[in-house]
Amino acid sequence: MNSIEKHVDEIRKDFPILSLKDFVYLDNAATSQKPVQVIEKMNLIYKTLNANVHRGIYKIAEDITEEYEQSRKEISSFINASENEIVFTRNTTDSINLVAYSLLQKLKKGDKVVTTFLEHHSNLLPWRKISEIAGLKLELVKVTPEGLIDEEDYEKKVQDAKVVAFTHVSNVAGTIVEAKQLVKKAKESGALVLIDGAQAAPHLKVDVRELGTDFYAFSGHKMLGPTGIGILYGRKDLLEDLEPPFTGGEMVKEVHKEGQSWNDIPWKFEPGTPNYVGSIGLAEAIKYIKKIGIDEIDHYEKKLAAYLLEAVENIKGLRYVGPKKDRAALVAFETKGIHPHDVAAFLDMKGIAVRSGWHCAQPLQEELGFLNGTTRASLYFYNTFSEIDKLKTALEELVKIT
Amino acid sequence: MSYFFYENIMDHYKNPRNKGKLDSYDSEYGDSNPTCGDNVKIYLKVEGNKIEKISFEGSGCALSMASSSILTEMVKGATLDDALNISEKEIMNELGIKELGPNRIKCVALPVKVLKMAILSFKAKQLQNERKPRL
Numbered sequence: 456m457n458s459i460e461k462h463v464d465e466i467r468k469d470f471p472i473l474s475l476k477d478f479v480y481l482d483n484a485a486t487s488q489k490p491v492q493v494i495e496k497m498n499l500i501y502k503t504l505n506a507n508v509h510r511g512i513y514k515i516a517e518d519i520t521e522e523y524e525q526s527r528k529e530i531s532s533f534i535n536a537s538e539n540e541i542v543f544t545r546n547t548t549d550s551i552n553l554v555a556y557s558l559l560q561k562l563k564k565g566d567k568v569v570t571t572f573l574e575h576h577s578n579l580l581p582w583r584k585i586s587e588i589a590g591l592k593l594e595l596v597k598v599t600p601e602g603l604i605d606e607e608d609y610e611k612k613v614q615d616a617k618v619v620a621f622t623h624v625s626n627v628a629g630t631i632v633e634a635k636q637l638v639k640k641a642k643e644s645g646a647l648v649l650i651d652g653a654q655a656a657p658h659l660k661v662d663v664r665e666l667g668t669d670f671y672a673f674s675g676h677k678m679l680g681p682t683g684i685g686i687l688y689g690r691k692d693l694l695e696d697l698e699p700p701f702t703g704g705e706m707v708k709e710v711h712k713e714g715q716s717w718n719d720i721p722w723k724f725e726p727g728t729p730n731y732v733g734s735i736g737l738a739e740a741i742k743y744i745k746k747i748g749i750d751e752i753d754h755y756e757k758k759l760a761a762y763l764l765e766a767v768e769n770i771k772g773l774r775y776v777g778p779k780k781d782r783a784a785l786v787a788f789e790t791k792g793i794h795p796h797d798v799a800a801f802l803d804m805k806g807i808a809v810r811s812g813w814h815c816a817q818p819l820q821e822e823l824g825f826l827n828g829t830t831r832a833s834l835y836f837y838n839t840f841s842e843i844d845k846l847k848t849a850l851e852e853l854v855k856i857t
Numbered sequence: 858m859s860y861f862f863y864e865n866i867m868d869h870y871k872n873p874r875n876k877g878k879l880d881s882y883d884s885e886y887g888d889s890n891p892t893c894g895d896n897v898k899i900y901l902k903v904e905g906n907k908i909e910k911i912s913f914e915g916s917g918c919a920l921s922m923a924s925s926s927i928l929t930e931m932v933k934g935a936t937l938d939d940a941l942n943i944s945e946k947e948i949m950n951e952l953g954i955k956e957l958g959p960n961r962i963k964c965v966a967l968p969v970k971v972l973k974m975a976i977l978s979f980k981a982k983q984l985q986n987e988r989k990p991r992l
Contacts, residue, residue: 794918812893828894
């Protein structure tokens, strides 16, 4: 395990886009940049090994199938799951929808689904949608003014819940949720649990067994992988028990004039030709992360997080979302009298890329009183302390001229 | 260069013209940009076929607020039909902006759309009144 702090300049050389002039990329919660290893791997597959998987009995088709299934193994070991518990999807949103629509067939009118105010829209709307379809009762757990899940309210609400869904790390407040404890409490009331890991899996050690969760969803593109590939971890017995909500090719064993039999898990949840090049690209990204070490990434990012918060909290008229400590390496803030889009446009002029607006978490920002949205700077392990200094200098200048 | 340094924009943003609600008006319309939360509402007082008075309320980025402000100055006294034909480009010219990316053009387009809807809803009301049987 190498210290990132010492080697960050070398690491950055693996990311071609980071060498662009005047490009300080602080929008990693939206998507991460890709190392040359991932880009080249996908290039190589398209150039030398492209054939549809699980079908042909010629050499290339067999080789690509093996490579594809090997990628599932790489990803499963990253979160301590079994291979057949890894379902390939398009992204986190797709993973959550897949669970929601699979569970729809098990839930009855009046059953309670619980999610929280901390969520990205994608961990709220699928549940709202199936609640409307099946007449379920959807409740949202409150957050504290600091952007933490209100534990008392959580305990009360999950008591008679059938499904509980919450985020592992908030994409706006930067809160790192005590996921293991929340799972435990939900399990005590017999609920099924889904964790939205989109902002967690790229940054900290995820062990699905240790967490005890039933489902865990995350995206490839936020962790050095390509777009269009997502992961759903589902506990084996649950995946076996659930009916696939979407059907078609690949996910079926036999189809007759009447009747059919579904494929084994995980394939029965993967209808149609899969994004196998995306899966292989993601596996390559995970190899890269494993090489750096996820704990080392976590360690370095904690330092960045503290430095980032300190940089922004001392700027006049600035108010940030989320807790004071134990934060992920991102901060969303509003600047008194300056609209977030104007802040982002100003920073863009300085070559700094940030996000502004609702960050797909409008209920959270409204609940916490950030009524015009916020500007968000979000980091990854290739970011540096000096990039945070640049952000700080630019923000100080902005506040001065407005 | 960022629009932040266009004096005209910052002037209209910091000292908006015709801001607030008219005491009496013939038409009002409001809308928002869902992605960024800019919102604009326009009030119209019509005399004959001309805009006699116009005002706006709203909140949002400097670009959307400056566009709203300058738009009210541009169409005050104009005929309804002329005002209906105003474009984002004309507002950009008036503000002195040459180019805007696709995401930012929406900030200029919002007040234009709101003005058009305010005029159209006034016209619709007028038509309805004309069609009413006179007893």
